[in-house]
Amino acid sequence: MSAPGTGASGPAPRRRGRPARTEATVGPGARERILAAARTEFAERGYDKASIRGIARAAGVDPALVHHYFGTKEQVFGAAIEVSFEPALNLPDLLTHGADGIGERFARYFLGIWENPATRAPLIAVIRSAMTHDTAAKVLRGFVLRRMLERVAAELAVPEPRLRAELAASQLVGIAMLRYVVQVEPLSSADPEDIVRMVAPTLQRYLAEV
């Protein structure tokens, strides 16, 4: 991956102040590798202890390339959040089927995301960081407001749609915290479908009932 003609055979020198490798030389996968490394770094070390250098090392790139693609640590965190929330942002067919049964569709969809360890881990990491670090909270808040809640709220035919979307989110976040993080019983080992059955009317009322 060294640039032609440099004659360098070892790793590129670090801290050069700008990307040591171009898109052409690092390959088109560098951005994705950095994002994946960022998710892991933030998940494992938390916002405070995560570093651009650690992310770069894990991705096998120069730290300057991380800055080049994503900017500051805060912006890298924002990008990592965006990737983590991707499943939650697709919201497939949740809104296009109208108000009928929207509570059950929301409950089942989000429980599905939480039940899958691959999608659960980064989400929990993001929420943990936001709980304990103001910058992370600010990034999550900006992101959640801008993308997910606004999108849901825009399609609701109820008064105060944004407040209602947030109350629905608070129910789902609270379940995630108690079921997967604090792990209270019997909630922690309850059948997901039992939870859907109990929670669907709550979400239905927030999202669709005046």
Next chain:
Amino acid sequence: MSAPGTGASGPAPRRRGRPARTEATVGPGARERILAAARTEFAERGYDKASIRGIARAAGVDPALVHHYFGTKEQVFGAAIEVSFEPALNLPDLLTHGADGIGERFARYFLGIWENPATRAPLIAVIRSAMTHDTAAKVLRGFVLRRMLERVAAELAVPEPRLRAELAASQLVGIAMLRYVVQVEPLSSADPEDIVRMVAPTLQRYLAEV
């Protein structure tokens, strides 16, 4: 706790392995001072970084006295949680008035605790610690299970009372997280009574409707 006749008049030497001052010399308020210091220490530094020595220093006692009263760091944390949750444990008249309006009484009571900065701060600190540290989660889980949820569940005349009590708790915890920690708008600045109005039917259904 110095034995009679030691003649010690200055500060007791530290790390003596057992309490340097007796109940009589440190005064009956020592236990309360330690608890207050523990709450502050855990709130400000988190479970990981909090230390028995730091708590002892803030309380003006020997670290051995902290061990003497409360045992391990985990047990000090448990005692601090207990104090922090005291308002939530009183549950005055919430259960004695029967199922009618129980959702609204719960919602208003817990919002009141969260709205008061003096009772909010230690609760948020406990939840933050539990989100990020397994030992803290274990202590919160043991405590919440043993005291609050079991007590509420025991008085509910519905199937699966414990699961329902936990779902009600998850709604309240989720609101606390999004309103006071992540601070999403408009939830963060909504009138508490508006939140009570929206959330009461949710709690009513979990706690009282089959």
